Amino acid sequence: MSRLPVVAIVGRPNVGKSTLVNRVLKRGAAVVGPKPGITRDRREFEAEWSGREFVIVDTGGWDTAGDALTADVRTQAQAAVAAADVVVVVADAITPAVEEDLAVARIVQRSGVPVVLVANKADGAAVDPQVGHLWSLGLGEPQPVSALHGRNIGDLLDLIVSRLPAAEVIPEAEEVPTLAILGRPNVGKSTLLNRLAGESRVLVSPVPGTTRDPIDVVVEIDGSPYRVVDTAGIRRRTHVKGVAEAFSVERARAVLDEADLVLMMLDGTAGVTHQEQRLVEEIVEAGCGLIVLLNKWDVTDAEQKERTVIDVGDRLGFVAWAPVLRVAALTGARMQRLGLAISEVLAARRRRIPTPELNRMLLAWQEAHPPPTRGGRRGRILYAVQVGVDPPTIVLFVRGGEIGPDYLRFLEGRLREHYEFTGTPIRLVARRRQPREPR
Numbered sequence: 001m002s003r004l005p006v007v008a009i010v011g012r013p014n015v016g017k018s019t020l021v022n023r024v025l026k027r028g029a030a031v032v033g034p035k036p037g038i039t040r041d042r043r044e045f046e047a048e049w050s051g052r053e054f055v056i057v058d059t060g061g062w063d064t065a066g067d068a069l070t071a072d073v074r075t076q077a078q079a080a081v082a083a084a085d086v087v088v089v090v091a092d093a094i095t096p097a098v099e100e101d102l103a104v105a106r107i108v109q110r111s112g113v114p115v116v117l118v119a120n121k122a123d124g125a126a127v128d129p130q131v132g133h134l135w136s137l138g139l140g141e142p143q144p145v146s147a148l149h150g151r152n153i154g155d156l157l158d159l160i161v162s163r164l165p166a167a168e169v170i171p172e173a174e175e176v177p178t179l180a181i182l183g184r185p186n187v188g189k190s191t192l193l194n195r196l197a198g199e200s201r202v203l204v205s206p207v208p209g210t211t212r213d214p215i216d217v218v219v220e221i222d223g224s225p226y227r228v229v230d231t232a233g234i235r236r237r238t239h240v241k242g243v244a245e246a247f248s249v250e251r252a253r254a255v256l257d258e259a260d261l262v263l264m265m266l267d268g269t270a271g272v273t274h275q276e277q278r279l280v281e282e283i284v285e286a287g288c289g290l291i292v293l294l295n296k297w298d299v300t301d302a303e304q305k306e307r308t309v310i311d312v313g314d315r316l317g318f319v320a321w322a323p324v325l326r327v328a329a330l331t332g333a334r335m336q337r338l339g340l341a342i343s344e345v346l347a348a349r350r351r352r353i354p355t356p357e358l359n360r361m362l363l364a365w366q367e368a369h370p371p372p373t374r375g376g377r378r379g380r381i382l383y384a385v386q387v388g389v390d391p392p393t394i395v396l397f398v399r400g401g402e403i404g405p406d407y408l409r410f411l412e413g414r415l416r417e418h419y420e421f422t423g424t425p426i427r428l429v430a431r432r433r434q435p436r437e438p439r
Contacts, residue, residue: 004046004053004054004055005054005055005085005086005164005165006044006054006055006057006083006084006085006086007047007054007055007056007057007084007085007086007087007088007160007164008057008059008077008080008081008083008084008086008087008088009021009056009057009058009059009088009090010059010062010077010080010081010087010088010089010090010104010107010108011061011062011089011090011091011101011104012061012062012063012091012098012100012101012104013060013061013062013063013100014061015061015090015091015092015120015121016090016120016121016147016148017058017059017061017090018058019120019147019148020088020090020118020120020145020147021045021056021058022147023147023148023150023153024047024049024056024153024157025045025047025056043057043058044056044057044058045057045058049157049158049160049161050157050158050161052161052164054085054160054161054164057080057083057084059073059076059077059080060073060076060077061073061100062074062077062100062103062104063100077104077107078107081107081108081111081113082111084111084113085113085114085164085165086113086114086115086116086160086163086164087108087111087113087114087115087116088115088116088118088160089104089105089108089115089116089117089118089137089139090118090120091117091118091119091120091134091137091142092119092120092121093119093120093121093122093127093130093131093134093142093144094121094127094130096133097133097134097136097137101134101137102137105137105138105139108139109138109139114163115139115140116140116143116156116159116160116163117134117137117139117140117141117142117143118142118143118145118156119131119134119142119143119144119145120145120146120147121146121147121148122144122145122146122151122152123146123148123149123151124146124151127144128144131144143155143156143159176218176225176226176227177226177227177260177261177346178226178227178228178229178258178259178260178261179226179227179228179229179259179260179261179262179263179342180228180229180255180256180259180261180262180263180288181193181228181229181262181263181265182255182256182262182263182264182265182279182283183264183265183266183276183279184267184273184275184276184279186267187265187266187267187295187296188265188267188295188296188329188330189265191295191329191330192263192265192293192295192327192329193217193219193228195329195330195332195335196219196221196228197217197219197228198219221338221339221342222339222340222343224339224342224343226342229255229259256282256283256286256288257286259286259288260288260289260346260349260390261288261289261290261291261342261345261346261349261423262283262288262289262290262291263291263293264276264279264280264283264290264291264292264293265293265295265329266292266293266294266295266308266312267295267296268294268295268296268297268300268304268305268308268326269296269299269300269304269308270308271304271307271308271311272308272311272312272314272315272316274315276315277315277316280292280316280318280319281318284318284319284425287390287391287425287427288391288425289345289346289348289349289391289423289424289425290319290322290345290423290424290425291322291323291324291325291338291341291342291345291423292312292316292319292322292323292324292325293325293327293329293338294308294312294324294325294326294327295327295328295329296328296329296330297326297327297328297333297334298328298330298331298333298334299328312324321416321421321422321423321424322422322423323341323344323345323422323423325337325338325341341423344420344422344423345422345423345424347420348392348420348421348422348423348424349389349390349391349392349423349424350389350390351389351392351419351420351421352386352389352392353386353392353394353415353419355384355385355386358384358385358386358394359383359384361414361415361418362381362384362396362411363381365410365411365414366380366381369410371401371403371404371407372404372406372407373401374401374402374404375401375402376401377400377401377402378400378401379398379399379400379401379402379403379430380398380399380400381396381397381398381403382397382398382399383397384396384397385397391424391425391426391427392421392424392426392427393426393427393429394426394427394428394429395429395431396411396428396429396430396431397431397432398430398431398432399432402430403430408428408430411428412426412428
């Protein structure tokens, strides 16, 4: 396997960096909008042009003024430059260069990384002669393009690819499990990812909604690699403000489609909300593994701890099979059990029960506790087969009456008593056996 070269996209706010990334990817992957500062964290995507594969990194806008969050955005952009093989500096084709453009240019010049200067928003040939002012940045010839309309993008990609280094061959590795960090805004999701990654990979701020995009990074926990995805906080639709936040919330929900296991973060100082209960229901419906993390446990007083534990039992009793860890992501306290819990849940998701053993157990339970009648008829399980894992999925072939959800929950409980299915949903599907047609 080859390590793909990295192309970092940097520039001041609202010059079209994310629009350029989307144009290269030919899909709406980065959050874009007319408001400056839409992208905050750095995001990585795999791209390809003329047979060359590479990683393209979208970064937040470089702003020399502002608060601590703005400074963190600059730090993220600097980290992207330091890790890049080629840097693409995006500037405005028409607007004169400003202090932020010059600041970006200085950082890139000091890095020594090959650079391509893009004069974006050159929507027609008449604009091309106006990009000459960007020579003052000292980054070479400006390349006039229109990311929005696709003008000159092919020529730009040809230039970028020509400056990529040869691919670095690395040993083939097994597929890495995906962990998603989910929760409502400001419960500490990004703090947890930074704790696991050992670097300030994701912006951490007391302002709810700091993370706009799902951010993923490969980390090692107790010697095993995992792809960890930090998502935008999921809140009720009535509380979602603006197109960018709504788009991020929908993408956070889409992460469930690819996650093997969800680290569901709750604020230990605040208990469990109805919205969080509904989110856990969505996690189970998606078939993901689940670990519940009660964060900020180090700053939760004894009375609130008791209320939170009761809250978890009341609102999340339907996932009593999920491990619940009390942690402090900011300090790293009580985090030592997380790696073991993750490996146990992933192993449970892959567990298979031999068919003869499964049928012996199910039929014994059925004889001791037959299914209740439904509509005047009693269903009967003839046999069962485990048809899949991730999550474990068992098909029950029945005849007679319907096997209702209450009885399926009874069987699930028995399975959990006899087998280690910690942290994973179990799907039981009742399928009516078709009668044989007469010969």
